[in-house]
Amino acid sequence: MPYFTSINTQIHYKSTGSGTPIIFVPPPALGAEAFQYQFSQLADHFQVITFDPAGNGKSGKENIQEQSIREWSDDILALADHLSLEKILLCGYSLGGSPVQEFAAAHPDRAAGIILLASFPEVRTKLLAAKIKTGEAVTAMNFKRFLAAGLAVAHSSNKKVRKNLQRNIEQSSFSVVKNIYRNGRHYSIMNKISSIECPVAFIYGAWDPVARPYADLYRQKLPQLQLIKISNASHQLTTRAAPQVNAIIRSLYQ
Template sequence: MPYFHSDGAALYYETTGEGPPIIFICPPGMGAGTFYDHQKKLKNHFQVITFDNRGSGKSTEGSREDYTISDWTEDIRALADHLKLDKVIVCGYSMGGVAAQDFALSYPERTAGVILLTSFSEVSTPVLSLGIRIVEFLGTFHIIKLLAVVLSLSHTIGIGAKKHRKKIFKSIDSSNPQIVKNLFRSGRYYNATDRLPEITCPVAVVHGTLDVFFFKYQRLFEKKLPNVRSIRVEGIDHQVAVRTSDEVNGIIKSLKNWMVPSSQE
């Protein structure tokens, strides 16, 4: 199995396909399997890279549990280094989008583009704050199996999704609860809103039309980012990345030439 190393941890990753490299970043605990459909459908257009976050799935946690957003960013950089990639597209889902923003701010010279799937630049609404605090609570009392059940079921529907559901469940269920808790807590205090104008590469912001609690964050991105495209997927709420993966894959393919002109591939 392929691994790369970052700050004392061995992190599992998968790569498939050819073309401009795109690193998918899942929310804490959910694992590389979150983007199972994207791997299959995008491999003819991109080098699709997924990985298990530190302390989840097949990745180890290293020697420390005080994990933060900036540490997460360094793990992504280490993955790009390991694969000898000069520039990458970073695609983050939910809190994974926070790491994508932080990567673009920390390593602008290595960021070809950013895709944010129902993400946020700050936690400034009661609903989002409450949701994150609930995950922190589950991490505090090590009730990680309950989180695994809720997230694997809410992200996959139908009999055909059984394999995908199992992948997400196994990753979360094997997560280090303390690392998940600390990463969500770090994300709750993270605020990149005032720095968004520094991200000058192409940024696509994707939200579901039913995800009313995230409309505020979409408007923040539209207002602050200098080179942004805002896209809404009809009839879906927060789980746009997984439950409407066909639509999202189509969107990502349509962004390819904008983020990586053919002369730069």
């Protein structure tokens, strides 16, 4: 399994295909397995790259302090440097969109474009805050099997996909995951969102009560935004709406 080093931690990543490089950034705990359908189905047109954030999945669990959103963004930069990639596309799913936005604002010369799947610029709604707080509570109590089963079932009805997700979640350090949830709940890109110069696509499900409220906020703040709504889809876009998501990515950057 390939690894790279970032902030003294060994981080597991996967890469397949050739073409325009695109790094997929997952939310806490799910890790690289959140992008199983993108990894297998987009490699004909892209170099598809994803990774387990520090403390998650197969990545190292040592030498990790807070794992802030900025540190998470630094991991993306370290991965791009490790692969000798100058310009990259970035796709962040849910809370994984926060380090993607941080990266694009901090390194405008390295971001060719960003895709935000059911993401948010900051936590403004009570529903989103409550969902993240639930994740913090479950990880604080170390209920690994409970969280693993719940997230796996929410993301797929396919047994193999569920098994891969559960295994990755159960391998994660829940103290690290809890810190990521907490830091993500307090994170905001709003004070530097104007520093994002690259094209931005915000993709959300028509039935998603979590991300949908942020569509107007993104529209107001990002003049280069492409706003894309997927009918009959909720929050779990990478798995339950994989055909639509993959088709949109191809249409945007093929």
